[in-house]
Amino acid sequence: MTTVTTTPTERAYEPVIGLEIHVQLRTQTKMFCGCALSFGDEPNTHTCPVCLGHPGTLPVPNAEAIHFALMIGLALECELAPRSIFHRKNYFYPDLPKGYQISQFDVPLSRSGRLGDVRVHRVHLEEDAAKLVHAGASGRIHGAEASVVDFNRGGTPLVEIVTEPDLSSPEQAGEWLRLLRATLKRLGVSDVNMDEGSLRCDANVSIRPAGTATLGTKTELKNMNSFRFLERGIAAEVTRQEQILRGGGEVEQETLHFDPQTGALSSLRSKEESHDYRYFPEPDLVPLAPTQAMLDRARAALPELPAARAERLERELGLPTDTARLLAFRSELGDFYESALGADGATDPATLASWVTVELVARLGDVDPVESPVSPEALAELVRLVSARSVSGSAAKEVLDAMAAGGGRPEAIVAERGLGLAGAGELEAIVDRAIEANPDAVEKVRAGTGKAMGAIVGAIMRETKGRADGGEVQRMVRERLGLG
Amino acid sequence: MSELLDLSTAQAAQSVRAGDLSPAELLSAYREQAEADELGAFLWLPEEPLGVMGTAADAPLAGVPLAVKDIFCVEGVPTTAASRILEGYRPPYTATAVERLAAAGAPMLGKTNMDEFAMGSSNENSAYEPVRNPWSPDRVPGGSSGGSAAAVAGGLAPWSIGTDTGGSIRQPASLCGLVGLKPTYGAVSRYGMIAFASSLDQCGPITRDVTDAALLLRHLVAGGRDPCDSTSVDFPQEIELPSSEDLGGLRVGVVPELSDAATIDAGVKTVFDATLERIEELGGGVEQISLPHSEHGLSAYYVLAPAEASANLSRYDGVRFGLRSGDGDLLSLYERTRADGFGDEVKRRIMLGTYALSSGYYEAYYGRAQRVRTKIAEDFRAAFERVDLVVTPTSPSVAFRLGERTADPMAMYMSDYCTVPMSLAGLPAISIPAGLSEGLPVGFQITGPAFSENRLLAAAHALEQAIGFDSSPARGKAGAPAR
Ligand SMILES: [Zn+2]
Numbered sequence: 001m002t003t004v005t006t007t008p009t010e011r012a013y014e015p016v017i018g019l020e021i022h023v024q025l026r027t028q029t030k031m032f033c034g035c036a037l038s039f040g041d042e043p044n045t046h047t048c049p050v051c052l053g054h055p056g057t058l059p060v061p062n063a064e065a066i067h068f069a070l071m072i073g074l075a076l077e078c079e080l081a082p083r084s085i086f087h088r089k090n091y092f093y094p095d096l097p098k099g100y101q102i103s104q105f106d107v108p109l110s111r112s113g114r115l116g117d118v119r120v121h122r123v124h125l126e127e128d129a130a131k132l133v134h135a136g137a138s139g140r141i142h143g144a145e146a147s148v149v150d151f152n153r154g155g156t157p158l159v160e161i162v163t164e165p166d167l168s169s170p171e172q173a174g175e176w177l178r179l180l181r182a183t184l185k186r187l188g189v190s191d192v193n194m195d196e197g198s199l200r201c202d203a204n205v206s207i208r209p210a211g212t213a214t215l216g217t218k219t220e221l222k223n224m225n226s227f228r229f230l231e232r233g234i235a236a237e238v239t240r241q242e243q244i245l246r247g248g249g250e251v252e253q254e255t256l257h258f259d260p261q262t263g264a265l266s267s268l269r270s271k272e273e274s275h276d277y278r279y280f281p282e283p284d285l286v287p288l289a290p291t292q293a294m295l296d297r298a299r300a301a302l303p304e305l306p307a308a309r310a311e312r313l314e315r316e317l318g319l320p321t322d323t324a325r326l327l328a329f330r331s332e333l334g335d336f337y338e339s340a341l342g343a344d345g346a347t348d349p350a351t352l353a354s355w356v357t358v359e360l361v362a363r364l365g366d367v368d369p370v371e372s373p374v375s376p377e378a379l380a381e382l383v384r385l386v387s388a389r390s391v392s393g394s395a396a397k398e399v400l401d402a403m404a405a406g407g408g409r410p411e412a413i414v415a416e417r418g419l420g421l422a423g424a425g426e427l428e429a430i431v432d433r434a435i436e437a438n439p440d441a442v443e444k445v446r447a448g449t450g451k452a453m454g455a456i457v458g459a460i461m462r463e464t465k466g467r468a469d470g471g472e473v474q475r476m477v478r479e480r481l482g483l484g
Numbered sequence: 485m486s487e488l489l490d491l492s493t494a495q496a497a498q499s500v501r502a503g504d505l506s507p508a509e510l511l512s513a514y515r516e517q518a519e520a521d522e523l524g525a526f527l528w529l530p531e532e533p534l535g536v537m538g539t540a541a542d543a544p545l546a547g548v549p550l551a552v553k554d555i556f557c558v559e560g561v562p563t564t565a566a567s568r569i570l571e572g573y574r575p576p577y578t579a580t581a582v583e584r585l586a587a588a589g590a591p592m593l594g595k596t597n598m599d600e601f602a603m604g605s606s607n608e609n610s611a612y613e614p615v616r617n618p619w620s621p622d623r624v625p626g627g628s629s630g631g632s633a634a635a636v637a638g639g640l641a642p643w644s645i646g647t648d649t650g651g652s653i654r655q656p657a658s659l660c661g662l663v664g665l666k667p668t669y670g671a672v673s674r675y676g677m678i679a680f681a682s683s684l685d686q687c688g689p690i691t692r693d694v695t696d697a698a699l700l701l702r703h704l705v706a707g708g709r710d711p712c713d714s715t716s717v718d719f720p721q722e723i724e725l726p727s728s729e730d731l732g733g734l735r736v737g738v739v740p741e742l743s744d745a746a747t748i749d750a751g752v753k754t755v756f757d758a759t760l761e762r763i764e765e766l767g768g769g770v771e772q773i774s775l776p777h778s779e780h781g782l783s784a785y786y787v788l789a790p791a792e793a794s795a796n797l798s799r800y801d802g803v804r805f806g807l808r809s810g811d812g813d814l815l816s817l818y819e820r821t822r823a824d825g826f827g828d829e830v831k832r833r834i835m836l837g838t839y840a841l842s843s844g845y846y847e848a849y850y851g852r853a854q855r856v857r858t859k860i861a862e863d864f865r866a867a868f869e870r871v872d873l874v875v876t877p878t879s880p881s882v883a884f885r886l887g888e889r890t891a892d893p894m895a896m897y898m899s900d901y902c903t904v905p906m907s908l909a910g911l912p913a914i915s916i917p918a919g920l921s922e923g924l925p926v927g928f929q930i931t932g933p934a935f936s937e938n939r940l941l942a943a944a945h946a947l948e949q950a951i952g953f954d955s956s957p958a959r960g961k962a963g964a965p966a967r
Binding site for chain 1: 555556557563565570573575576577579674675676677678679681682683711712713714715791792794795797798799800801803804805814818838841842843846850
């Protein structure tokens, strides 16, 4: 970085980013009534007097949602409140049947946690709003010809996770959100699907002169429903704020809507018209005081979490950091890997990891390997064949193609397709033919031009259709030419 | 026929059980009275009498029909809380209290009039019509459960249920010469009871005598904690039918802050003092105690109850049920629906409550009122270390004239002066008729610790026997109880 100057036009800024994440819990029923959770079902088929806010109805907290929220609080190393309070957050909107959302305010379920290198400010429980669908070109309520409400989503249990402003780049924000997503997925408490809205992320963004500790005016970015949009949205906002400050202006506190189509940010509401939510304790609910049994149950339900798993894979198996993280963040890959490793203790962990994270992922994409025709035992066997030099690397890839398409054991596929390494006698004859056929190259190799070896080896590999090991072939050629 | 209507419900139930009277006969006798209602007590009667539960004769409540305040949701039955905003609304479900009493053999006779959303002390805030006091038709029956009280006092119903937030069962019972019981907060499920102020609302009986009140309460709490109401609890004992005839050994506390307040009318005070003498005659000891914060109860109440109400009434937005006004635009939908649908008193309280919760005012109003509430609860706790029961007048005055206080909300709010502290503390309280002043009934309020309903009912029963109040307005006026 260049020298920091004092003129606003050239000053270097650094972003200060905090995230607010809403996670729909994967419970059987809604937060405060007995309606089943659903996604994509016929509108208004999962409703009852309670979640429609009929007069006289009362909320009854969902024990499973509380269990999941406690698991999240523990997984994020939070302090759990011995007694947390539900509040009413009041505002009028058609997607809010009671005219208030039951949420938590000054005494949340848990606070002061950490995930990776980011501090977690708080984690609390609340209910989701219903879904508004606006007819008309704008797709938003302003300018819509009509709006309809689907109450299926209304009352879905939500956990809100708020971080401290510990992130300093869009990429870091994206990376941390991936870790959080992997963690929640591993806990099994949510589908964490950003497309479907079961994981939603808002970002609080401000910038400050690089190296200072002051906090600038922050804006809130909404609607970034993918990792890519999150990073793009934050980057766009950082640029916008830099331009304002460089131009001598002041950043205004406001809520911004990110348009994924255009990448543009538009103002939703500014501070002057911000809501007064008139929070007060929800008199229809008693304080949430987890019993020791509830805490024990939540603790017992915690699996090994991605951050810990990545660290273990790196430390105990010597995997490269990126490989270890990939296996840990995509826990289905990690599970497949560890199961393959267990199937054949002799396999080199790093080689096997590379086969899983590179070759297998290339063939399966996002499909969970458990649901593919490739079994962990079969992949372990294939890797063992390669290590034992019974099959060449490139032939092994062909075997994996066949396994990914139709299953089967590697040894059977190798035999069936004649993909085993060429035998010594067969290979010697081929080597002799190649030397005869390439006198120029032979001359150059003898003269010490190493590159010329490629032509000879290439010819041999072509003839064996890859069933030979490149290193072994080279060794044989040199031996033949008396260069051994 | 009139003999049948004179039967107490306990007597009627006994006749039904003995086979001398059929539940259908009983129902049709009351239905005839209710149809001829000139008091404005009923807002709705079924077109056809509702079926009397199949085997009502052996059901515990023997088919004795029940008048239900129109604040209770009943599936498919118009339920308005006496508000225009719920005109035409038919709930898709039934309130737990109504369901439990029906299951025990008390079918619903009809829905009774009330102050809109239970906000009022005279029943003049009904969006439909005011209710008249059977003791004097140009006077109010009290509120907000005015219709339930008038129906029972006027002989249109054998018994009824109402709701009490700051006195809405006890004050109309007092003004109509009836027994009204507000149970301990949490004793009776609030599920299906349209909310006014959730942390205060309780359902309870309004009846001709203490035994009937005990009988209804028994079946309201008998099912135990309602899983649909997180704030409901298991009642620790069964409710006993009271038989006590004396108050031997009972320590009764009198609260000068409430009973000697300037707001208590002289006639009411006279009856109150006479009742204290009766307590002593019955073997009870009367001593003075102090509830130092109780005089601030009304102020705290008129912050807390409107605050909760402002949120509870947000759901009436024209989107899903009830009245819908406006020109199709969202803001106009909200504004017109609520402007057209709510009456003045409801609007006043929504504004009061919204203000009290607003950012910058929350601590000064809601926060401070909550602290007063805590102080009042502590006062009672301290008092109950010295005495078994606390007694006060129920209402500062007898029934006032229709229109007398409508122009002065503060005067109207004073009606709750003696009943609000118990509501804030969540305590059970019963009002029994103790005599007449100006020819109109005067109520006497007895309060005990949480879940002391059996103690309250026993004491109320002993006093009731000694006082011998006649709950029939016609006879009661003719001969005031002898002293
Ligand atoms: Zn529901």
